[in-house]
Amino acid sequence: QLQLVESGGGLVQPGGSLRLSCAPSRFTLNYYRIGWFRQAPGKEREGVSCIGSSGVIRNYADSVKGRFAISRDSAKNTVYLQMNNLKPEDTGVYYCTTVSICSPVVANYGPSDYWGQGTQVTVSS
Numbered sequence: 254q255l256q257l258v259e260s261g262g263g264l265v266q267p268g269g270s271l272r273l274s275c276a277p278s279r280f281t282l283n284y285y286r287i288g289w290f291r292q293a294p295g296k297e298r299e300g301v302s303c304i305g306s307s308g309v310i311r312n313y314a315d316s317v318k319g320r321f322a323i324s325r326d327s328a329k330n331t332v333y334l335q336m337n338n339l340k341p342e343d344t345g346v347y348y349c350t351t352v353s354i355c356s357p358v359v360a361n362y363g364p365s366d367y368w369g370q371g372t373q374v375t376v377s378s
Contacts, residue, residue, distance in 0.1 A: 255280060255367050257287075257349050262372030265339055273334040273372060275349035282325065287332045288352035288362045289323065291374070293345035300359030302334060303352050312357045316342075339376045346371035 261273040275287060288303040302313045302323040311323050322335040332349060348371040353363030 255285070255351050255365060257282075257351075257367075257369050259347060259349050259369055259372040262347060262374045264375045264377065266378050267340055267376055269339050269376070270335070270337045271339065271374060273336065273347055273349075273374075275332040275334070276330060282330050282332060283327050285351045286353070286355045287325070287349055288355070288364055289332075289334045290348045290350070290362075290364065291343075291345040292348070292371075293342075296345075298348070300362045300364075301347070303355035303359075303362055304332060305355045310355045312355055312359075314359045336374070339374075341376045344374060344376050346373050 257275050257277050259275055265271055284306055286305050289301040290298050291301050292298040301317055304311050304323045304325055308325045320338045325332045348368055351365045354361055
């Protein structure tokens, strides 16, 4: 199974920052496109950002453009999501998974069927 483990969530005040990490349990990430998704209470899971296998292609949902930055470190076999200027509407459980396409259109990401536990992000004063 291509299962990934998310970490780095927490409680932060509006305007604050968090860095999420996504690492595999048993395989190398280097050949996969990776997407970050989030699910707020009572809402469907939505795409947030994705990164191509080489790290050159990076796309973001309109709601996070200019505030979030996705990156990957092949030596550490990890994908990161740096989240700055966080807003209450960013609250949710954040997940990472492999995606079929790192598209500018989040609806086209094509996430895999394998989802981890996610990491909770709460933005509140």
